[in-house]
Amino acid sequence: MTIEQTDLRIKRTKKLLNHAFVELLEEKPFDKISVNALTAAAEINRVTFYLHYQNMEDFIESFIDELFISIEHIFNKQKNETISLQIELHIMEEFLTFIGAKHKIFRSLLVSKSVPYFTTLFHELIRNFMVMATEVNDNQFKALEADQVEKDIAFWYFSSALIGTISMWLASDLKYSPSYLATQIVKLNPMRKTSIID
Structure with a gap:
C-alpha cells in the first residue's frame, strides 16, 4: 500500500x-x-x-482542534493587513459560512452544550483573534481608550455577543444567510466607531 x-x-x-x-x-x-x-x-x-x-478524550480534543484550525485559517488570511470594513465583512461572512456548513456540529457544541468546555475554548479562540487584529489595527481602538474602555472588557463583550448571536442563529435553524448575518454583526461591532455604508 x-x-x-x-x-x-x-x-x-x-x-x-x-x-x-x-x-x-x-x-x-x-x-x-x-x-x-x-x-x-x-x-x-x-x-x-x-x-x-488513545481514548475518547484524545479523540474529542483532536476533533475540536480540527475545527479550530479551520477557523484560524479563515482569521489568519488577513492577519498582517489593516482590517477595513470590507475585509472585516469578508472574514465574518467566511467564518459564518463555515459554521453554517457544519451547523449540526456547532449546534451540538454551542446550543446543546454537549461538550461543556467547548464554549470556553471558543471564546478564547475569538479573543485571540481580536488581540491579533488589535496589534495590526491599533488606531481603530483609540476610540476605546478615549472612552476609557479596557480592551479586555471590550474583548469579553464582543466575543460573548458574537458567540451568543451565532448560538441563536444556529437555534433558529439558520434563519438568516451567512452574508446577511455577517453584515448585521459587523454593523453592530462595538469595537468600531466607523459604521458601514449601506
Whole structure:
C-alpha cells in the first residue's frame, strides 16, 4: 500500500468517526459516548480507533482542534493587513459560512452544550483573534481608550455577543444567510466607531 493510499484510508477513517460523533452528540452528551458506541456508529473496529487515538478524550480534543484550525485559517488570511470594513465583512461572512456548513456540529457544541468546555475554548479562540487584529489595527481602538474602555472588557463583550448571536442563529435553524448575518454583526461591532455604508 502506497503512502497516498494510507493517507486516504486515515482520512476516510477520521471522517467516519467525526460523522458518527456528530450524530451521537445529538442523542447524548460527550461523556456518555464510549469508544464502543462511536466505532459501532462509524462501522469500524476498535483496533482501528486505537491506531489513531488513545481514548475518547484524545479523540474529542483532536476533533475540536480540527475545527479550530479551520477557523484560524479563515482569521489568519488577513492577519498582517489593516482590517477595513470590507475585509472585516469578508472574514465574518467566511467564518459564518463555515459554521453554517457544519451547523449540526456547532449546534451540538454551542446550543446543546454537549461538550461543556467547548464554549470556553471558543471564546478564547475569538479573543485571540481580536488581540491579533488589535496589534495590526491599533488606531481603530483609540476610540476605546478615549472612552476609557479596557480592551479586555471590550474583548469579553464582543466575543460573548458574537458567540451568543451565532448560538441563536444556529437555534433558529439558520434563519438568516451567512452574508446577511455577517453584515448585521459587523454593523453592530462595538469595537468600531466607523459604521458601514449601506
